[in-house]
Amino acid sequence: MSGTEPATVLVVDDEPDVADAYAAQLESEYIVSTAYGGQEALDKIDDAVDVVLLDRRMPGISGDEVLAKIRERDLNIRVAMVTAVDPDFDIIEMPFDDYVIKPVSRDDLFETIDRLLxxxxxxxxxxxxxxxxxxxxxxxxxxxxxxxxxxxxxxxxxxxxxxxxxxxxxxxxxxxxxxxxxxxxxxxxxxxxxxx
Missing domain, CATH: 1.10.287 (Helix Hairpins)
Known part of the structure; x- marks a missing residue:
């Protein structure tokens, strides 16, 4: 992210309505793209992405697996788990930057992204x-x-x-x-x- 262009945010959720709603709220401030599953997210993640808003529970490749693969790629990307999954002790070892429990307000989304940036x-x-x-x-x-x-x-x-x-x-x-x-x-x- 340069100082002049807006940050790039990837919203990942297997429920298209949820992903699209988040994206619609964020696109006034950021460059936003969506992915409706883990594999699609991995295909879209590259050096241009600054922040990923990642659902944990998805069919196929879970959000936890996507997070692990992001870290394996050694990309300088901030990841917030945005999920309905209540946190348990397993999160201690997970290399995310923030954990936000659904439902998530527009203000929650902006505050999370701004903090990560x-x-x-x-x-x-x-x-x-x-x-x-x-x-x-x-x-x-x-x-x-x-x-x-x-x-x-x-x-x-x-x-x-x-x-x-x-x-x-x-x-x-x-x-x-x-x-x-x-x-x-x-x-x-x-x-x-x-x-x-």
Whole structure:
């Protein structure tokens, strides 16, 4: 998702009326497509999709299986399970970003998507900050202080680090517990051990 074009949302539900109703509510703000089953969802999921609203209980390929395959593909996509299935302890191991119980209001849909997009943006900034700090540390370890002080590029690097850190601080001040869980989901599952 670029800063200028709207996010792309894929709505997956085996009940076409439900999927179409969600899509109709969302298309004023996002680029929306629908899939009426697990295989159709997998066929439509690619790098262009930012958020998937995924039903769990579907014939054929279930939402749980679709979620697992999305994560296997290592795509940077946020997934919200939007389902009538009451959560049980099995959700602890599931790598979704949010779990929303039907019935879902229009406001619920928008809040969920907006929260997931904010988490994606935070994660991108965090990665950018990490890359900048790695460059900073490498230069400090390998260049004399006098060269660092004289380098305009190094001073720009320090300014950019400071600006990104300020952006991260501002974003994190608006997060609640659900936002933290969604923002750091990738870190948890990349390490191979979900946090307790």
């Amino acid at each position: 904010a988490c994606s943006e935070y994660e991108e900034k965090l990665r950018r900050y990490y890359a900048l700090t790695a460059k900073h540390a490498t230069l400090i370890a390998n260049k004399p202080e006098s060269e660092l002080q004289e380098s305009e590029q190094f001073q720009q690097l320090k300014s950019e680090m400071s600006a990104v850190r300020d952006e991260l601080d501002e974003a994190i001040s608006e997060f609640d517990d659900d936002d933290f869980a969604a923002a750091f989901r990738d870190l948890e599952y990349e390490s191979g051990s979900p946090t307790e």
